[in-house]
Amino acid sequence: MNPVIQLSPDRIPRRWYNLAADLPKGLPPPLGPDGKPVRPEQLAPVFPMNIVEQEVSTKRWIDIPEEVINALLKWRPTPLRRCFALEKHLGTPAHIYVKDESVSPAGSHKSNTAVAQAFYNREFGIRKLTTETGAGQWGSALSHACNQFGLTCKVFMVRVSFDQKPFRKTMMQVWGGECVASPSRETAAGRAVLAANPDSPGSLGIAISEAVEAAVSDTSGGTRYALGSVLNHVCLHQTVIGQEAQEQLALAGEKGADVVIGCAGGGSNFAGIAFPFIRDKINGANITIIPVEPASCPTLTRTPYTYDHGDIARMTPLMPMHSLGHTFVPSPIHAGGLRYHGMAPTVSCAHAQGLLSPLALDQLECYAAAVTWARVEGNIPAPETSHALAAVIREAKKAKEEGKARVILACYSGHGLMDLVGYQRYLAGELKDVAMDDAAIAKCLDQIKDHPRPVLG
Amino acid sequence: MNPVIQLSPDRIPRRWYNLAADLPKGLPPPLGPDGKPVRPEQLAPVFPMNIVEQEVSTKRWIDIPEEVINALLKWRPTPLRRCFALEKHLGTPAHIYVKDESVSPAGSHKSNTAVAQAFYNREFGIRKLTTETGAGQWGSALSHACNQFGLTCKVFMVRVSFDQKPFRKTMMQVWGGECVASPSRETAAGRAVLAANPDSPGSLGIAISEAVEAAVSDTSGGTRYALGSVLNHVCLHQTVIGQEAQEQLALAGEKGADVVIGCAGGGSNFAGIAFPFIRDKINGANITIIPVEPASCPTLTRTPYTYDHGDIARMTPLMPMHSLGHTFVPSPIHAGGLRYHGMAPTVSCAHAQGLLSPLALDQLECYAAAVTWARVEGNIPAPETSHALAAVIREAKKAKEEGKARVILACYSGHGLMDLVGYQRYLAGELKDVAMDDAAIAKCLDQIKDHPRPVLG
Numbered sequence: 001m002n003p004v005i006q007l008s009p010d011r012i013p014r015r016w017y018n019l020a021a022d023l024p025k026g027l028p029p030p031l032g033p034d035g036k037p038v039r040p041e042q043l044a045p046v047f048p049m050n051i052v053e054q055e056v057s058t059k060r061w062i063d064i065p066e067e068v069i070n071a072l073l074k075w076r077p078t079p080l081r082r083c084f085a086l087e088k089h090l091g092t093p094a095h096i097y098v099k100d101e102s103v104s105p106a107g108s109h110k111s112n113t114a115v116a117q118a119f120y121n122r123e124f125g126i127r128k129l130t131t132e133t134g135a136g137q138w139g140s141a142l143s144h145a146c147n148q149f150g151l152t153c154k155v156f157m158v159r160v161s162f163d164q165k166p167f168r169k170t171m172m173q174v175w176g177g178e179c180v181a182s183p184s185r186e187t188a189a190g191r192a193v194l195a196a197n198p199d200s201p202g203s204l205g206i207a208i209s210e211a212v213e214a215a216v217s218d219t220s221g222g223t224r225y226a227l228g229s230v231l232n233h234v235c236l237h238q239t240v241i242g243q244e245a246q247e248q249l250a251l252a253g254e255k256g257a258d259v260v261i262g263c264a265g266g267g268s269n270f271a272g273i274a275f276p277f278i279r280d281k282i283n284g285a286n287i288t289i290i291p292v293e294p295a296s297c298p299t300l301t302r303t304p305y306t307y308d309h310g311d312i313a314r315m316t317p318l319m320p321m322h323s324l325g326h327t328f329v330p331s332p333i334h335a336g337g338l339r340y341h342g343m344a345p346t347v348s349c350a351h352a353q354g355l356l357s358p359l360a361l362d363q364l365e366c367y368a369a370a371v372t373w374a375r376v377e378g379n380i381p382a383p384e385t386s387h388a389l390a391a392v393i394r395e396a397k398k399a400k401e402e403g404k405a406r407v408i409l410a411c412y413s414g415h416g417l418m419d420l421v422g423y424q425r426y427l428a429g430e431l432k433d434v435a436m437d438d439a440a441i442a443k444c445l446d447q448i449k450d451h452p453r454p455v456l457g
Numbered sequence: 458m459n460p461v462i463q464l465s466p467d468r469i470p471r472r473w474y475n476l477a478a479d480l481p482k483g484l485p486p487p488l489g490p491d492g493k494p495v496r497p498e499q500l501a502p503v504f505p506m507n508i509v510e511q512e513v514s515t516k517r518w519i520d521i522p523e524e525v526i527n528a529l530l531k532w533r534p535t536p537l538r539r540c541f542a543l544e545k546h547l548g549t550p551a552h553i554y555v556k557d558e559s560v561s562p563a564g565s566h567k568s569n570t571a572v573a574q575a576f577y578n579r580e581f582g583i584r585k586l587t588t589e590t591g592a593g594q595w596g597s598a599l600s601h602a603c604n605q606f607g608l609t610c611k612v613f614m615v616r617v618s619f620d621q622k623p624f625r626k627t628m629m630q631v632w633g634g635e636c637v638a639s640p641s642r643e644t645a646a647g648r649a650v651l652a653a654n655p656d657s658p659g660s661l662g663i664a665i666s667e668a669v670e671a672a673v674s675d676t677s678g679g680t681r682y683a684l685g686s687v688l689n690h691v692c693l694h695q696t697v698i699g700q701e702a703q704e705q706l707a708l709a710g711e712k713g714a715d716v717v718i719g720c721a722g723g724g725s726n727f728a729g730i731a732f733p734f735i736r737d738k739i740n741g742a743n744i745t746i747i748p749v750e751p752a753s754c755p756t757l758t759r760t761p762y763t764y765d766h767g768d769i770a771r772m773t774p775l776m777p778m779h780s781l782g783h784t785f786v787p788s789p790i791h792a793g794g795l796r797y798h799g800m801a802p803t804v805s806c807a808h809a810q811g812l813l814s815p816l817a818l819d820q821l822e823c824y825a826a827a828v829t830w831a832r833v834e835g836n837i838p839a840p841e842t843s844h845a846l847a848a849v850i851r852e853a854k855k856a857k858e859e860g861k862a863r864v865i866l867a868c869y870s871g872h873g874l875m876d877l878v879g880y881q882r883y884l885a886g887e888l889k890d891v892a893m894d895d896a897a898i899a900k901c902l903d904q905i906k907d908h909p910r911p912v913l914g
Contacts, residue, residue, distance in 0.1 A: 002466035003531055009459035074460055074542075074835050085531075103560065105835035107874070147832050167877040173884050174831045174877075374631045375604050378531050378562035417564070417874045420624040420631075427630050 003084055005097075005248045007077035014064055017239040019275045019346050020232060021060035022282050027232075027349050028454035029056075030317035031307055035452070038317045045216045046225050048124035051117065054233040062236065064116075071115040071148055075104045076240065080248035081377075081412070087396070089376045094399035095254065096392060098412040099245045099273060106141035106171070108382065108414030109269045110228050113237035114138075114145035117226045121151060127222040128152040130214045132182065132207030135161055135337050136168030137382075137414060138228030143177025156182035156190075156210045159202035168418060182207040189213050189313065203329065204340070205312025212315055229266025230310060230319075230344045238272025245409060246276055254407050256280070257287060259395050261410040263387040264291035264300065264358070265337055267344030273411035275346075278355050290395075291347060291358045292387040294366075295435035296334040299324055299343040300351050300358035302441050307452045308342055320454035321348040325447045331434040334363055335422035336383030352456060359391055362433040366390045367426040370416070382414035383422045460541055462554075462705045464534035471521055474696040476732045476803050477689060478517035479739050484689075484806050485911035486513075487774035488764055492909070495774045502673045503682050505581035508574065511690040519693065521573075528572040528605055532561045533697065537705035538834075538869070544853070546833045551856035552711065553849060555869040556702045556730060563598035563628070565839065565871030566726040567685055570694035571595075571602035574683045578608060584679040585609040587671040589639065589664030592618055592794050593625030594839075594871060595685030600634025613639035613647075613667045616659035625875060639664040646670050646770070660786065661797070662769025669772055686723025687767060687776075687801045695729025702866060703733055711864050713737070714744060716852050718867040720844040721748035721757065721815070722794055724801030730868035732803075735812050747852075748804060748815045749844040751823075752892035753791040756781055756800040757808050757815035759898050764909045765799060777911035778805040782904045788891040791820055792879035793840030809913060816848055819890040823847045824883040827873070839871035840879045 020027045029037035040052045047055070054062065064072075083096040104111035121129055129146055132155070133139030139155035146153035155177055162169065162181040169179040182202045183190035189209040193200050200206070215225035227234060242260075249257060260277045262270030270291045281287045291300055299322040308323035310316035321342045328341035342348075350356055363383075370386035372393070373379075381389060388410045399406045416423065425431050436444075477484045486494035500509045511519065521529075540553040561568035578586055586603055589612070590596030596612035603610035612634055619626065619638040626636040639659045640647035646666040650657050657663070672682035684691060699717075706714060717734045719727030727748045738744045748757055756779040765780035767773035778799045785798035799805075807813055820840075827843035829850070830836075838846060845867045856863045873880065882888050893901075 004466055006463050006465070008463070009461055105831075105837075144835060148835070166881070167874075170877040170881045170884070171837065171874075174828055174837055174880055176832060371631055374562075375633060378601060378605070380562075380628065380631055417624075417628075420627040423631055424623070424627045427627070 003082045005080040005082065005252050007244055007248050009073055009077065011247060012069060012073060012077050013240045013243040014069065015061040016064060016236045017243060017276050017279065018057060018060055018062055018236055019278060019350065020058050022279050023349055023353060024282060025353050025456035027346065028320040028456065030319050031452065032317055046212060048121050048126055048224055050120045050124050051233055054236060055231060065119060068116050068119050072112065072240065077244045078103050080245055082252060083377055085376045086373065090393065090396045090400065092396040092400040093403065093405040094396045095405065095407045096396055097249065097409045099241055099409065100412045101241060101269065102379070102412055102415035106137065106144050107418065108137050108141065109238060109241060109272055110138050110141035111144060112240055112272065113228065113234045113268065114141040115148060116237040118145040118149040118151055121224055122149045126151065126224045128154065129224060129226045130154045130211040131226045131228065132156045132204060132211045134158050134204050134339065136165055136418065139177065139179060140168060140171045142226055142228065143172040143175040146177065147175040153177040154214060155179045156184065156207040158182055158204060158207050159200065164421065165418065182210050184210060187213045203312065208311045209313040209315060229268040230342065232346055234268050235271035235275065235344050235346050238268050239275050241272035241411060242274060242276035245273060249407070249409065256285065256407065257409040258406040259288045259290065259408045261290045261292060261388050261391045261395070261408065263338060263384050263413060264293050264343065264347065265384060266340045267347040269411050269413040271344060271347055278350055281355060289356050290391055291356055292391045293358065293360050294334060294336060294338045294387060295360045295362040297324065297330045297339050298360040298436060300356065301360040303445060305348055305352040305454055306448060307454060308448050310342060318451065319345050321345050322351065323448065324444045327447060328444055333432065334434050335425055335431055336363060336366065336386065338384050338387065361387055361390050362435050363431060364433050367431065369393050380416040381412060382416045383419050385413045388413070460539045462537040462539065462709050464701055464705050466530055466534065468704060469526060469530060469534050470697045470700040471526065472518040473521060473693045474700060474733050474736065475514060475517055475519055475693055476735060476807065477515050479736055480806055480810060481739060482810050482913035484803065485777040485913070487776050488909065489774055503669060505578050505583055505681055507577045507581050508690055511693060512688060522576060525573050525576050529569065529697065534701045535560050537702055539709060540834055542833045543830065547850065547853045547857065549853040549857040550860065550862040551853045552862065552864045553853055554706065554866045556698055556866065557869045558698060558726065559836070559869055559872035563594065563601050564875065565594050565598065566695060566698060566729055567595050567598035568601060569697055569729065570685065570691045570725065571598040572605060573694045575602040575606040575608055578681055579606045583608065583681045585611065586681060586683045587611045587668040588683045588685065589613045589661060589668045591615050591661050591796065593622055593875065596634065596636060597625060597628045599683055599685065600629040600632040603634065604632040610634040611671060612636045613641065613664040615639055615661060615664050616657065621878065622875065639667050641667060644670045660769070665768045666770040666772060686725040687799065689803055691725050692728035692732065692801050692803050695725050696732050698729035698868060699731060699733035702730060706864070706866065713742065713864065714866040715863040716745045716747065716865045718747045718749060718845050718848045718852070718865065720795060720841050720870060721750050721800065721804065722841060723797045724804040726868050726870040728801060728804055735807055738812060746813050747848055748813055749848045750815065750817050751791060751793060751795045751844060752817040752819040754781065754787045754796050755817040755893060757813065758817040760902060762805055762809040762911055763905060764911060765905050767799060775908065776802050778802050779808065780905065781901045784904060785901050790889065791891050792882055792888055793820060793823065793843065795841050795844065818844055818847050819892050820888060821890050824888065826850050837873040838869060839873045840876050842870045845870065
């Protein structure tokens with residue numbers, strides 16, 4: 001009973017898988033202010049062209065550069081863990097596996113794309129990256145990656161998180177990253193917010209605006225912006241997760257997965273575990289693929305497939321995605337991540353084509369699942385990851401009821417060691433369920449009702 | 458260039474290695490209040506007899522029970538990491554390897570003995586374990602292990618740490634452990650301290666007294682005490698580390714290690730990595746074995762081999778060890794662990810027999826090494842572990858000066874994610890070197906100058 005299925009370093013994936021090549025009805029393009037598809041060069045002030053080329057690529061397989069592979073080899077291939085103890089605890093005939101992305105230096109899957117983005121920016125001659133971070137996972141991962149590739153990193157961290165989680169800033173500093181609270185006085189966007197409200201707690205929308213402004217206003221041209229989720233190239237970089245998992249399941253003697261689960265905020269860790277399996281599904285395999293979102297921010301389960309901006313300041317193009325509207329602010333009482341108003345265009349498009357079975361869960365069920373997991377399997381998961389684990393428990397119970405020895409695979413996207421304040425509040429009984437009701441969702445959607453709708457081929 | 462050397466789960470060690478069997482001049486016994494060797498049954502109120510038997514065993518190999526192996530398999534074998542990036546950074550011909558014990562659920566090597574102790578207590582019919590914890594590593598590991606084996610766990614945590622590191626308490630709670638600040642009102646020892654000083658910040662000595670009292674005063678007989686370092690059985694349980702490392706070095710194509718390094722507070726992670734290599738050294742191998750202690754608490758490098766108590770309240774027998782005296786209180790400005798006044802009897806005895814080359818380092822060099830490590834290799838080490846890494850860097854530079862391609866092996870005992878306050882203070886320039894000077898050491902040793910000295914065979 002060896003619970004850890006290792007993959008030899010020689011077997012690390014050497015190509016990323018691009019779902020855009022295989023979506024039967026295509027992937028609609030983002031739209032510019034003129035309502036026309038965005039041309040790649042319009043993105044050049046924000047991202048380096050080698051990344052823009054990936055963003056719009058329809059090649060099925062994209063070679064991973066040798067230097068990126070060497071960076072990934074410091075923690076990849078990650079372990080696949082057979083959850084014998086959880087199976088026994090639940091009395092389920094299901095075979096439960098999690099792909100453990102918490103073993104990276106920054107503690108989550110975010111490092112997979114961070115090192116790739118740092119590499120491509122350095123190749124393009126960029127010297128500095130700016131970004132925003134909420135809880136701090138992405139800011140930590142990008143600080144680590146920039147340091148590995150000799151770039152400077154500047155992180156705008158939402159002030160309320162900056163104040164509540166001072167150690168995330170310390171992590172970034174250990175890796176040489178600079179972290180400032182947003183809104184800051186360093187950008188016009190930040191100063192405008194502070195002029196209106198000197199005590200502003202900040203928001204992801206404001207922080208994105210500051211990070212983009214800081215990148216495009218560097219007249220030397222040596223600074224670009226980096227995003228940790230949502231975009232096609234970010235989802236692409238995560239597909240090492242699912243590719244490794246497929247090989248490890250075979251090593252474990254499984255024919256494949258019957259159910260594939262990932263939590264979904266912006267969509268990138270879900271994309272990472274799921275896209276290689278979606279390919280199999282498009283090719284005829286019978287797989288249930290479940291993105292799990294919080295009921296406090298339900299996009300795939302409760303919103304239409306529409307065009308919407310990626311940020312509150314409408315600096316991004318219109319993206320084809322499921323969205324609660326770019327002005328959406330999630331409940332502050334929700335203690336996990338996964339609070340983005342939209343969903344990655346590739347994930348949204350896969351759902352629009354009937355390939356996904358999304359699920360929205362409320363936070364008490366997720367924290368209960370996380371505590372069960374920690375007590376039975378050992379590790380403390382990130383609050384985001386707990387959404388995937390709650391769905392795993394639901395599916396394992398269903399398999400028990402139906403007497404089916406299904407193979408359930410989930411992405412264990414990150415550890416919870418930097419997020420124990422959420423557990424503290426949960427264990428103290430201070431958290432409550434915060435699902436959006438119909439009226440709240442209707443109000444959100446009213447703001448974007450006139451946006452154009454993506455057309456599938 | 459694959460930096461991670463995995464060991465197949467099938468190759469997990471199935472026996473612990475007991476150095477007491479091989480020390481050429483024997484291992485002196487602990488002494489009771491009457492000055493005579495302690496009889497095993499005298500320890501029975503504190504520890505279960507199956508653990509006491511291990512404590513006094515002179516068998517070379519002790520089989521690891523199947524249930525303990527299954528518990529260890531959740532994170533073992535741990536990775537051995539070849540540090541190509543650090544070698545390149547230092548320009549050294551040395552081959553640098555670290556054995557990564559940070560991958561356990563509680564984040565350090567402590568879990569290796571925690572699961573073994575929980576198992577043996579449960580086998581003996583014990584239902585509850587008490588212990589003390591300083592920074593929280595051990596309390597976390599024991600909470601996790603008790604939960605795995607169905608025991609209740611009660612942790613007395615030094616109040617100043619309890620207040621400064623609230624998330625360690627949360628970790629213990631997630632695993633079902635109960636954590637109270639020490640001094641507490643729950644024990645006579647705690648109440649006496651609070652009566653004299655209601656604002657007492659606590660100390661490890663007070664917390665040990667409280668934990669032992671809580672164990673022995675349970676008249677049902679269902680409670681015992683557990684210790685996370687120092688004792689023979691604890692060091693024994695850690696020898697899986699060095700045994701795995703030996704096999705992994707062979708897989709990496711090395712003939713063995715030339716230098717073996719571990720940080721040393723109580724001595725257990727050092728014992729874990731080093732004892733299997735000390736056996737080789739006793740049998741003729743040419744290996745330099747370096748325990749690294751903080752210059753703020755230097756036992757092996759600055760104190761005589763003597764008999765001394767393990768705790769400030771003198772509740773333990775007299776142990777044969779290097780010691781600064783059981784009343785020693787380390788500098789509060791020292792930001793790492795490794796603050797125990799004594800050194801494990803087995804480690805002390807190995808040094809007394811000329812088998813070790815101890816080194817004392819001050820904290821600024823260690824934090825500098827930790828930041829170099831994090832920036833070059835990626836992960837953020839525990840402040841304790843940084844002592845080992847600083848010694849690795851010294852040895853790698855020495856190998857460069859001498860042009861020798863030495864194989865350097867170190868134990869990466871834990872991650873630093875719960876200890877970022879130390880990094881915060883270091884990066885802010887708030888820490889300073891705090892080596893004990895000759896006068897301070899002389900004053901400490903004066904208190905124990907009349908203690909008996911161990912006699913080697």
